[in-house]
Amino acid sequence: MIPSIKSKLPEVGTTIFTVMSVLAAEHKAINLGQGFPDYPMNEELIALVNKAMKDGYNQYTHMCGLPALRERIAEKIEGLYTTKINPDTEITITPGGTYAIYTALTAILNPGDEAIVFEPAYDSYIPNIEINGGVPVLIPLVYPDYKIDWDLVKKKISPKTKLIMLNTPHNPTGAVLSVDDIKQLQSIVKDTGIFILGDEVYEHLIFDGMKHESMLRYPDLYERSFVCFSFGKVYDCTGWKMGYCVAPAALMKEFRKVHQFNCFSCNTPVQYALTDFLKQKENYLQLGGFLQKKRDYFLNLMQQTRLKPLPSHGSYFQLYSYAGISEENEKDFAIRVTKEYGVAAIPTSVFYKNGEDNKVLRFCFSKNEATLEEAANRLMKL
C-alpha cells in the first residue's frame, strides 16, 4: 500500500506568486504579479561574488553567518536606528526573509498559542503559524488606507496571545507604520509576555519623506522582537535568497536551534561579497528615492486607465481598485486580465484567510520604464 500523507496544511494550495508567474509566462503577459525587479542588479556586487568564489570561499561558513558580515549589519543598524546590536549573539544570516519569518515563528509558537495577524497578510504567515500549531487571530486593516484599528487589537488580546506580527512597509498595500502606531503598540505590549515579529524586508523602500519605524529603533519593542530583513530587496537579487534575522540574545538562541538543523549555514561567497558591498551606504540609502520615482512613473501612466489607485507609501507594490470596471471576483479578474490583456497582477483576496474581496489588484512597479509603459498601454484597453 502506498502511504498517504495526512496534510498539516489541508487548506493550502500553491502560492499565488508561483501561480501568477506561471500563468504570465504561459500567456506571454507582462508580469507585474510576483514582486521582483526586471532590471539588472549591481555589476560590482556580482563581481565581488565571483571574486569570493575564485578566492576559494566555497565551503560552509559559520552557522550563524559570516562574522564580518554580521559586524557590518550591526554597524548599519546602529547608523540607521541608533540601537547597538551584538553581532555574535543577535544576528543570524538566513536564506531569505521568508525563511527568517518561518524560523522565528517555529522558535516562538507552541500548540494553541495565538498570533495576531493583520489582513491582508503576506501569504506565508498563516500557514507558518498553523504548521506550528498556532492559532492565527485575524484583524482586518481598515480599507482603503489599511491602517491598524488599535482598539480592535486591544479587544483581540487574550491570555493566549503569544505574538503580534507587524509588516512595515506593508506587502501588499504599501501602508507604513507611524510613530502613533508605535506608541499604541508600546502601550499594548508593556507588562505582557507578547512577542513581536517584525517583517521589515522593505525597510529602505519607503516614500513621501516617511521614516521607517523599525522595531529596532525602540528598546522596549526590540527586547521582545524578531526582526526579519532581505538582501534580495535591497540589492535587486531576490533569486539569491539571502536575508537575516535580528533578535535579543535569549530569543536568538532559540532561533538558532531551529535554524541549525534546517539550512545550517547560507551561501558563503555571497556573504563575503555582501560584507564588502555593505560599506557603500549610498547603495541602500538611495533606494527609497529610486523606487518612489518608479511608483510615480507608474501612477502617472496608469492615469490613462480606468483603474483607481489606493495610497502606497512603500514596498514594491501599488494597489488598484477595479470596482468601476467589473463585478468579477479578484482571482477571476486577475486571471482574465492576464490571459486577455497580457498583464499579470496579484488578487489581494489571497492575502485574507477568508478571501475578502474588495475588487483590488496588487501591481509590482519595480520594473524598467519600458515594462511599465507597455503594461499601462495594455491596461488602457480595460
Ligand code: GLN
Ligand atoms: N515577496 C514576493 C511578493 O510578495 C514574492 C515572494 C515569493 O514568490 N514567494 O511578491
